[in-house]
Amino acid sequence: MSGFVKVQFKDGEKIFSAGDPADKLYVLEKGKIQLLDATSGQPFAQLKEGESFGEQAILTHGVRSAAAIALGDVECIEITAAGLRQLLANQPSIVTSMFEALLLQLHMHNSLHQQG
DSSP states (O other): OTTEEEEEEOTTOEEEOTTSBOOEEEEEEEEEEEEEETTTOOEEEEEOTTOEEOTHHHHHOOBOSEEEEEEEEEEEEEEEHHHHHHHHHTSOHHHHHHHHHHHHHHHHHHHHHHHO
16 A cells, blocks of 8 residues: 555664654554654653554644654554545545544643653
8 A cells, every 4th residue: 555664673773853854654563662852862752562653744744843763673664644645535534534533632642641
């Protein structure tokens, strides 16, 4: 499916940096990811298999507010904003609305997780 690809990262490899365009969402299939604060560079969250990150890409089309680094070998499904829009283009509007609501809920959950 266009816009949905499996990607791999090596230990210590930067997946994205703060300030990068937010144009991809990731679902972590293998390994761990560490998120780093844009200002201090300090870690504030560690994600494990089954978690997702980068949902801001789909919600705001802005820039990354944090950096993401691979901890060990990592495999993710990378979903581009364009690929997701293409997939949703042929769906009833209720499907798009429901998906956007789920992404907003994920974003809020991740924000709370980062604060706690």
